[in-house]
Amino acid sequence: MKQDFSELRLDRVTRRFAGAGGKAFNALDELSITVKRGEFICLLGPSGCGKSTALNCIAGLMQLSGGSIWLDDTRIDTLPPEKRGFGMVFQNYALFPHMTVAKNIDFGLRMRGMSASDIAPRVAKAVKLVQLTGQEHKLPGQLSGGQQQRVAIARAIVIEPPLILMDEPLSNLDAKLRIETRAEIRRIHHELGRATIYVTHDQDEALSLADRIVVMKDGVVQQIAPPPEVYGQPANLHVARFMGYRNVLALDVQHEDGDRVALEGPDIKLTGMRKQPLKGGKSAVAIRPEEILLGEGPGGANTISARVRNIEYNGRDSLLDVVTASGTVLHVRATGAMALGDNVRVHVPVDRVLVYPGE
Amino acid sequence: MSTSSAPLTRPAFDRALWLVMPATAFMLLLFVYPFLYGLALSFDPKEGDWLANYKFFFTTDNQWPTIWTTLKLALPATLINIGFALPIAYKMRVKSRYQRWVTTILVVPITLGTVLIAEGMLTYFGPKGWLSQFLQLLHLYDGPIRLTHNYWGVLISLVISGFPFAFLLILSYITGIDPVLARAASTLGAGPKAQFRHIYLPLLAPGLAMCFCLAFVQAYSVFPSAVLLGSPAGPTRVISIAAYEAAFEQYDYSLASAIAMIMGFVQLIIVAAVLSLRNVFYRGPVSGGKG
Numbered sequence: 001m002k003q004d005f006s007e008l009r010l011d012r013v014t015r016r017f018a019g020a021g022g023k024a025f026n027a028l029d030e031l032s033i034t035v036k037r038g039e040f041i042c043l044l045g046p047s048g049c050g051k052s053t054a055l056n057c058i059a060g061l062m063q064l065s066g067g068s069i070w071l072d073d074t075r076i077d078t079l080p081p082e083k084r085g086f087g088m089v090f091q092n093y094a095l096f097p098h099m100t101v102a103k104n105i106d107f108g109l110r111m112r113g114m115s116a117s118d119i120a121p122r123v124a125k126a127v128k129l130v131q132l133t134g135q136e137h138k139l140p141g142q143l144s145g146g147q148q149q150r151v152a153i154a155r156a157i158v159i160e161p162p163l164i165l166m167d168e169p170l171s172n173l174d175a176k177l178r179i180e181t182r183a184e185i186r187r188i189h190h191e192l193g194r195a196t197i198y199v200t201h202d203q204d205e206a207l208s209l210a211d212r213i214v215v216m217k218d219g220v221v222q223q224i225a226p227p228p229e230v231y232g233q234p235a236n237l238h239v240a241r242f243m244g245y246r247n248v249l250a251l252d253v254q255h256e257d258g259d260r261v262a263l264e265g266p267d268i269k270l271t272g273m274r275k276q277p278l279k280g281g282k283s284a285v286a287i288r289p290e291e292i293l294l295g296e297g298p299g300g301a302n303t304i305s306a307r308v309r310n311i312e313y314n315g316r317d318s319l320l321d322v323v324t325a326s327g328t329v330l331h332v333r334a335t336g337a338m339a340l341g342d343n344v345r346v347h348v349p350v351d352r353v354l355v356y357p358g359e
Numbered sequence: 360m361s362t363s364s365a366p367l368t369r370p371a372f373d374r375a376l377w378l379v380m381p382a383t384a385f386m387l388l389l390f391v392y393p394f395l396y397g398l399a400l401s402f403d404p405k406e407g408d409w410l411a412n413y414k415f416f417f418t419t420d421n422q423w424p425t426i427w428t429t430l431k432l433a434l435p436a437t438l439i440n441i442g443f444a445l446p447i448a449y450k451m452r453v454k455s456r457y458q459r460w461v462t463t464i465l466v467v468p469i470t471l472g473t474v475l476i477a478e479g480m481l482t483y484f485g486p487k488g489w490l491s492q493f494l495q496l497l498h499l500y501d502g503p504i505r506l507t508h509n510y511w512g513v514l515i516s517l518v519i520s521g522f523p524f525a526f527l528l529i530l531s532y533i534t535g536i537d538p539v540l541a542r543a544a545s546t547l548g549a550g551p552k553a554q555f556r557h558i559y560l561p562l563l564a565p566g567l568a569m570c571f572c573l574a575f576v577q578a579y580s581v582f583p584s585a586v587l588l589g590s591p592a593g594p595t596r597v598i599s600i601a602a603y604e605a606a607f608e609q610y611d612y613s614l615a616s617a618i619a620m621i622m623g624f625v626q627l628i629i630v631a632a633v634l635s636l637r638n639v640f641y642r643g644p645v646s647g648g649k650g
Binding site: 059060061080081082084085086087088090092094095096097098107108111112139141155156159165 | 537539540542543544545546547548549550553557558561562640641643644645
């Protein structure tokens with residue numbers, strides 16, 4: 001078991017399952033990524049996208065159907081989990097209910113045959129890191145959900161693993177605790193300076209934690225990029241939808257000029273930026289509600305006329321549903337007084353109209 | 360929303376408690392009353408003072424040793440059953456293609472009565488039985504095989520009839536343990552042996568104690584196989600045979616009741632000892648947290 005490393009390499013990692021009617025399907029299809037020491041990677045996607053499968057494959061809890069996993073020059077996908085030495089935090093914590101907090105945390109060290117005198121300071125350090133001092137002699141059942149979560153984290157990090165794997169560790173916490181623990185996880189990651197692979201279906205979590213995000217769908221990687229790129233420049237329509245581009249319009253392509261594309265619908269004329277090669281004159285245009293602005297665009301460009309159909313007050317701003325004469329609905333995030341039935345003019349900057357091939 | 364100003368007090372008697380009545384009546388009529396009747400009867404001997412039956416039992420040479428004779432059968436049988444059932448149930452905890460088949464085959468003996476098992480064993484294990492003939496045919500063992508009409512016959516029959524029970528009970532305890540705990544242990548460096556020792560065994564201990572008690576009580580009251588497969592006059596003269604003889608050969612119901620009370624008392628001592636041991640172990644939910 002290695003304590004330190006410089007990179008973890010996944011080479012076309014594939015996992016097949018027998019599906020309905022004996023037909024095999026790929027839960028994970030040729031995932032390739034190199035994780036550097038110190039990096040925080042988020043696997044992001046809806047449930048069933050293969051992100052947990054990927055994590056279990058890395059941990060060794062699931063066998064690969066194809067591909068290989070390397071820790072520097074050592075091939076590890078053939079090793080059982082206990083020989084890999086990665087720390088893992090499970091979604092339901094998986095604390096040992098019959099052991100005290102201290103026994104849970106030192107379990108990994110005891111399994112490594114460390115002496116009691118070596119174990120004590122490391123457990124004390126881990127307990128301090130997750131701020132559980134004074135709780136060492138309680139059973140997991142006597143702790144709150146947030147405390148249990150921190151025991152699970154302490155148990156995984158006390159073995160000082162090269163890699164920490166986290167499977168939706170915050171999904172059982174309430175909203176406030178989730179945000180606090182999120183910051184804790186980021187802090188602990190920095191203090192350890194190793195690598196973390198974190199599975200989530202929550203894009204806010206991924207954006208705030210990750211150095212790089214791996215967006216997945218149906219077992220296939222859609223995009224691997226730093227958060228601003230995934231947020232601002234989704235690689236395809238799936239990623240765009242998942243990252244909150246709620247407006248997806250089917251428009252015809254008029255002409256392409258480099259990456260600039262002129263588009264037209266029944267009563268909408270837009271110019272946008274092409275993100276993928278287009279085919280067949282049809283396009284799907286993705287726009288974020290908060291990037292649609294009230295009023296005319298510069299020189300009347302990219303401007304749409306519509307009527308307010310619904311208003312959802314959100315405090316800082318409101319979410320409007322506006323509908324054009326031909327019935328196209330746009331979701332717009334806007335501030336200011338607005339009433340149902342008002343006629344409005346809205347516009348979108350050219351570089352925030354993302355153009356993908358039509359579906 | 361109710362607007363009545365009636366005070367929100369709990370009714371003095373929860374009418375749902377009536378649901379307990381049938382079970383209570385059943386217990387009183389079919390267990391508590393016969394038990395108390397037997398207890399009283401045991402202190403009302405045909406002759407002598409009120410303790411005469413007990414004095415007779417503990418001073419007569421073909422009576423009191425039946426306690427040990429029965430223990431010598433029931434304790435090993437119980438330990439063997441749990442010892443066999445635990446590893447097999449542990450293997451069967453994960454769903455597999457074979458799981459259902461193996462479970463079915465292992466559980467079949469529970470559907471056979473003890474008498475049927477005894478008949479089968481007499482044919483199979485007897486001196487001229489299939490096993491004996493088979494071994495002699497292959498010249499694997501040419502000596503006489505004595506597995507019936509002695510201690511071993513009864514022990515084997517107790518294992519055959521008791522195993523499915525222990526297996527099913529342990530299987531249900533094991534499958535109740537969240538498999539994620541073992542996976543978590545494996546990521547922390549615990550190999551299969553360590554996972555069993557540190558995760559499964561401690562969480563199973565209370566269940567095993569319970570299983571031991573139930574299997575032991577069942578084995579201690581052995582009667583048909585001790586008569587049919589054992590030597591009821593000698594090494595397998597168990598305590599229930601002593602009670603049977605008192606009741607139906609000497610027609611001394613009072614003595615028979617006393618023997619039954621002693622039998623129950625021995626069972627109670629063992630069960631109490633094992634259950635008090637159980638308190639040493641963790642008892643509580645066997646999952647690893649929320650969700």
